[in-house]
Amino acid sequence: MRLIDVGAAPVRTITVSPNGRFVAAAGSNTFGVFDWHTGASVLRARDPGPCDQIAFGPNGD
Numbered sequence: 650m651r652l653i654d655v656g657a658a659p660v661r662t663i664t665v666s667p668n669g670r671f672v673a674a675a676g677s678n679t680f681g682v683f684d685w686h687t688g689a690s691v692l693r694a695r696d697p698g699p700c701d702q703i704a705f706g707p708n709g710d
Contacts, residue, residue, distance in 0.1 A: 660675070
C-alpha cells in the first residue's frame with residue numbers, strides 16, 4: 650500500500666497508467682499525476698470545475 654498526498658481537496662476519481670508507472674487523481678478543482686513508485690508529483694494543475702473522470706491513453710499518455 651502507498652499513501653500519496655494529493656492535496657486538501659477530496660479525491661473524486663483515480664486511475665493508474667497502463668504501464669503501472671503513474672497514478673492520476675482528480676478532485677473538486679485540481680488534478681495531479683504522481684510517480685507510483687516514489688509518490689513524487691509529476692504534474693499538478695487546477696481545473697475550473699469538478700473533474701469526474703480522468704484517464705491515460707493506451708500508451709501511457
